[in-house]
Amino acid sequence: MRRYARLFAVQVRASALLAMQYRVDFVIDGMLSAFSAGVALIPLFVVFTHRTSIEGWTFGEALVVTGWFTLLQGVLEGAINPSLTTVVDHIRKGTLDFVLLKPADAQFMVSTARFLPWRAMSIVTALGIFVLAFVRLGRLPSLTGVLLSLAMLVAAIALLYSLWILTVSAAFYVVKIDNLTFLFGSIFDFARWPSSLFRGVVGFVFTFILPLALMTTYPAEALLGRLRLSTFLGSLVAAVGFVTFARLVWKSSIRRYTSASS
Amino acid sequence: MITVRDLAKHYRVHERAPGMANALRSLFHRKYKTVRAVDGVSFEIGAGERVGFLGPNGAGKTTTLKVLSGLLHPTGGEVRVDGHIPQTRERAFLEKITLVMGQKQQLIWDLPPAETFELNRAIYGVSPADFRETISELTTLLELEELVKKPTRELSLGERMKCELAAALVHRPRVLFLDEPTIGLDVSMQVVIRDFIKRYNERWNATLILTSHYMDDVAALCPRVIVIDKGKLSFDGSLTDLVQRIRPEKRVVLRFDRAVSASEVEMFGKVVERTELSATLQVAQDAVREAVSGALARLPVADLTVESPPLEEVMSELFARSRSEREASA
Structure with missing residues (x-):
């Protein structure tokens, strides 16, 4: 465990070193992420200029969902x-041969290979929302609400990560997955x-x-203090299930890679 | 150190004839054929040995190296590297080996090589003291001082290869698999890499398998060669034995003071190359003494050397022979 913390x-x-090598990218990245967060709010304003609530969500409540969306988008992109x-x-x-030759878990190594620190701007934007x-x-928000929603955040990130691992595992079979990642983004x-x-x-x-609901709607409901306990527990189970499933698929994809490529 | 018994690696590849109609047909009915990349290869390599893998393109050299390093699962047979089964990829196994591929690189492109060294240090859990010692040694031997601080993308091919080697050796592996480590390098850089590999082998008694298209690499580094052709082992022994078996003849190279006609030269051996002032003769080993004394007595010889035929020629002869043997048996 300590070894992996060090890794x-x-x-x-x-x-971080890579990010600093390209200072201009640094600034542009930051500006882009603030901009895209701002754009994320526009549809909401458009919808709520004509009505006060949609499907039982008032403007303020829907904003909480957008906040979670912005936060998760930051995590996803960063x-x-x-x-x-x-x-x-x-x-x-x-x-990938070099990754597999190393005495460390391949999924861990590739999952932590690259971070874009400037995308952390989205977190600030989300807090603003x-x-x-x-x-x-x-x-x-109530204290319980905040704590529950933080637990939901962990579940949401685990879920998002698992979905990504599943998408990437597809790359072992089809090689060209640009379209797949694009599809993932739009969904x-x-x-x-x-x-x-x-x-x-x-x-x-x-x-x-x-389970997109698990990623943004449920954490928002938790923060608003109206998430049902059964939904909360169900979400945690789902997150664990997805992580396990993704791990299994990744493992079998790696086996396929090592037994097929030349 | 390394034991390989009846190693086989087969691939099932999907095959189709060219053309639109065939492409459409292959969407529904796929035809597969089995490619036998490695087919029943056996050998043993002792600790500290330096072995050259030779064979034409697609002979199965890289596939064998990848099986030995745990990247590929063998279809059949048994492989042990220092007691480990490579494809299970145990940590203890991976910490002992390294694979250097001349065609692929592990250095982080936009960062200086020193950062990749540091990353590998953390991955292999090398203690800071050992790391400093290894790095300073590698830096001296490979003259990396100036290179490790520049971003990898600014290095030349040869400089990059030196850093690749260093990155692959941070954990002081005891088994080195080198797949064309000198590909694309100029002659002087090839020599640098070669010398370094030899010193590493001697210093740490590391076992080494090398594939290369440059026969000089193999001649300089590997007392023992294993020749693989079409997935089968066609020779395993010393380089001298290989040359003996394929081309037992020697080359007598003569340079003359004055012009000499073809007929005067022919009587001493088979003429491989000739100008008026020089000639290269192919002579059976037991006839060398006679040919040399005869030429010295009767020709205006200014300079004379006896050489083995070039390794490239030996190899192409070997491959041509095994090809015709295969055709004959088919």
Whole structure:
């Protein structure tokens, strides 16, 4: 465990060094992430200029969902995406060999290979959105709400990461997964809306198969103090299940890689 | 140190004829064929040995190295490296070995090589004291001083290869798999890399398997060679024995003071190359003494050397022979 903590530190250090090699990128990255967070709010303003609530969500409440969306998008783009796109590169160039030759877990090594620290700006933006939301609502979140929502944040990140690992595992089979990652990005975009907006088949898919609800709506409900205990526990179980499943798929993909490539 | 018994690695590849119609057909009915990249190879290598893997492109050299380093699962046979089964990729095994590939690099492209060294130090859990010692040794031997601080992308191919080697040796591996480590390098850089590899082997009694297209690498580094062709082992022994078996003849190279005609030269051996002022003769080993004394007595010889035929020629002869043997048996 301590060994992996040290490895993690070394990997983060390398990412920080890389980020500093390109100072201009640093600044542009920061500006872009603030900009995209701002843009994320526009659809919400458009919808709520004509009505005061949609599907039982007031403007303030919907803002909380957007806050979570912004936060998770920051995590996705800053910590999950960059590492896992490097894996795809490794697979294509055959340099994954070097990762597999190392006496350290390959999934850990590739998952921590690259961070874009400037994307952490999204976290600041998200906090700003939360403040704005609770000002609109005219109250403060309860302590239990905050704690529950933090637990949900961990579950949401675990889930997002697992979905990414599953997408990347596909790269072992199809090699060119640019389209797949693009698809992933556009589906994730739906998470900016409260999940009760989606009905029927789509609603079912977003709740149980690609649990977008778990990523943004449930943490928002937790923060608003209205998440049911059963949903909370169910989410934790789902997160653990997804992490385990992703791990198994990754392992079998690696086996396939090592037994097939030349 | 290394034991390989009946190693086989087969691939199932999907095969189709060219053209649109065939491409469409192959969407529904796929035809597969089995490629036998390695097919029943056995050998043993002792600790501290330096062994050259030779063979034409696609002979199965890289596949064998990848099986030995645990990257590929063998289809059949048994492989042991210092008691470990490579494909289980135990930590203890991975800490003992290294694989250097001339065609692929592990150095982080945008950062100086020193950062990759540091990363590998953490991965292999090398103590800071050992790390400092290893790095200072590598820095001296490979003359890395100036290089390790520049971003990798600013280094030349040869400089990068030196740093690649250093990165691969941070954990002082006892088994080195080197897949074309000198590819694309100029002659002087090839010599530097070669000398370094030899010194490492002697200093740490490391076992070494090398594949290379440059016969000079193999001649300079490997007292023993294993020749693989079409996935099968066609020779295992010393380099001298290999040359003996394939081309037992020697080359007598003559340089003359004045012009000499073809007929005057022919009587001493088979003419391989000739100008008026020089000639290269191929002579059976037991006839060398006679040919040399005869030439010295009867020709205006200014300079004379006796050489073995070039290794490249020996190899292409070997491959041509095994090909015709295969065709004959088929």
